[in-house]
Amino acid sequence: MTRVRPLALLLLLAASAAAPAAEWQGRVFDDRDGDGVQAPGEPGVPGVRVSDGRTLALTDGEGRYRLQARPDAPVFVVKPAGWRLPTRADGLPAAWHAQRTGPEPRVGDFALRRDDPDRDAARSVLVFADPQVKSPLDVDYYARDIVAPLHAAGGMGADLGISLGDIVDDVVGLYPEINAVTTRLGLPWLHVPGNHDVDPGAAADGASLSAFRASYGPDTFAWEEGAATFLLLDDVVLLPGQRPAYVGGLREDQFAFLEAWLPTVPKDRLLVVGVHIPLFDTAAPGRAPTFRAADRERLFALLRDFPKALVLSGHRHTQRHHRHGAAEGWHGAAPLHEFNVGAASGAFWSGAPDAEGIPDATMADGTPNGHALLEIDADGGYRLSWHPARLPPDDPARTRAMHLHAPRVLRRGAYPAWAVYANVYMGEADTRVEYRVGGGDWRPMARIERADPWLTAENARDDEAAALRGYDRSPEAEPSAHLWRGVLPTDLEPGEHLVDVRAFDRWHGEQRGSTRYRLQDAPQDRP
Structure with a gap:
């Protein structure tokens, strides 16, 4: 370079x-x-x-x-x-x-x-991915489910907001309506375009974002703070007439900007790169890559000398962390952390509505819809957290950090083949998750990659319903990257037993949830 x-x-x-x-x-x-x-x-x-x-x-x-x-x-x-x-x-x-x-x-x-000279350099950032509204009704869901609780909470004390693309779901005429909702939070708000933000009928990539630019300005953008520098990039390359109709990548003009601007960026700050399509490949075996490898390696070469860097992406409507390494072209001193943020719209505003008429919107990996919070220290260190849109009151099995699923009743003395499951939303492969029954010793839970059992049960409820339970049913459950399993003992006394689960978040320490199950004696022995 x-x-x-x-x-x-x-x-x-x-x-x-x-x-x-x-x-x-x-x-x-x-x-x-x-x-x-x-x-x-x-x-x-x-x-x-x-x-x-x-x-x-x-x-x-x-x-x-x-x-x-x-x-x-x-x-x-x-x-x-x-x-x-x-x-x-x-x-x-x-x-x-x-x-x-x-x-x-x-x-x-x-x-x-x-800026206020007495203001600390530390910053806090609200991060939305994929609000993806397709109608005024969806805008209302977004307003009541995401923005109103944040507004009531004073925006969680955030200094800045970022939306990581798919602001709308192919209906660019809704930009003014969703902007009017987002800006109620009173924060400077930055936007990245997504594949559903392109102009309807766009015939070429270079001329596909006229509506987005009219509302949000540049699709390549930078913003500097004392503790962090923010780089927002359109990484959707439109491929009209092809299947798929787009791929993740960057344009030559974007690389020209990066080559000119990045050498001016202080390396003692955190560099936050916001994109829509994840930089890691998510294609099924035998399918074309979802991000152009040459573009990723070229970008990584430009970012390599930044010791403090974080990538934020959206698009997937699931949530996971990814650590880029040499196999993907990253050759920095430490793996490059990418947080693929769950969607504000969850599973596209689908699922059975609650008492307020808002769809459940749980994502296919079992993560509830919501938003992320990025907290940046004055020295460029950072912490991330996930915040479900609305939590049911007084339910210890559903907390900000996790939800638990366990059978309600088991036969006492049965073979211990049944388990409590913990979907730890910010969990990674090395996250420590433990459980205990009835105040006993803590035991490790096993991380597994399978469908979230709560969502699987919701799929069954949709299957069994004689009429639609909502506008669109919940998504089909798919393997989750942050699910843990612990076997429930059946050799205890009959009655109810408390199950506690704790997960050790790398940024926020111990997080807990709890549920209960009951052991019941069979009325008679099996003949």
Whole structure:
């Protein structure tokens, strides 16, 4: 990789032969009165980066920039650490300007305001994946199931929000409606496009995101904080007329931006890369890869020297952690952590509705729909957690960290072939999960890859129902990457027995849940 001097006045890369560049110019200024317009006494801010997602410019000593930008791409400011951006009329950050037609030079100023100097560098980020609304009814589910509880909780004290694609389910006309809901949280909110965010009938990848760009601006974007740097990338490559109709990958203009911008990023911060399609391959045996290996290796080569890096992805409507290593082209000092975030819509807003009319939405691996929270320390360390959308009150078998499933009754003295299952949502292969019965000794549970038994039972209830239980039934249960099993003893006294489960989360320590089962003597011996 060719390193670029971070203090160069203008970093220009070769323009695309497909379209002539359009000149942009303007100022980045200290908006001291907060009105969004530069006034006397409001100086320019030097050393701020402005980009069209391919070419990068740096403001001079008076905050001025000039940029040869693509005529079809929004121009955005890379918000520097220690500064805040004003809010647009639609509630999103005023971080970009849409491209304009015409021969005259494009003018676009960017207002910044100083952050609170007493504010700690640590940051907390709400992470949504796949809200995937397809109707006003789905927007209502999203509002009541995801956003309203967060709003009531003060946004969990978060400083920033990110949505990892599939904002809508092929209905791009719903962008204003879902934005109006998300922005109720009052946070700067950043968006990544997904495969369901492309323009209906798009005939080519390069021209497939006009509606997304009109609502959210750039599809390649960067944002800097004191403890972390955020890089958001469109990694959906449209393949019109092919099956599948898209693949995970990156474009040449995105690599041009990365090669210019990444050398300017401090390596003592956490680098958070947000994408839609996971970087790890999820294809079934014999199928085409879901992410282009050459693009992944090229990206990994650019990220290799960042000792603190985290990838966040969506798309799968299940949840898991993945640690990239040499077999996938990652050659950093430690494995690269990718958290494939569960969906806000869960299983596409499917399943039997509750008393409030909101679908169950449990995902195919048994994870309840909800959102993630990323907490970043001032030194770039981080913690992740999953937060189910709404938990049933006073049910110790369903907690924020896990849900348990066990038989209600077993015959006393039966062969111990039945078990308690713990679906630990943030569990990994090395997570320690233990259980005990009746206050006895803690024993290890065995991690298994099989379908969640609660969801399997829900599938059976859907099968047996004589009428639809909801608009769409729950998804067919598939093997879960975070399921543990512990055999239940049958040689105890008759009656009810308490089962405690504890899981040791790598970031948040011990997490507990509990359930009960009953041992019953058979009325008579089997003949």
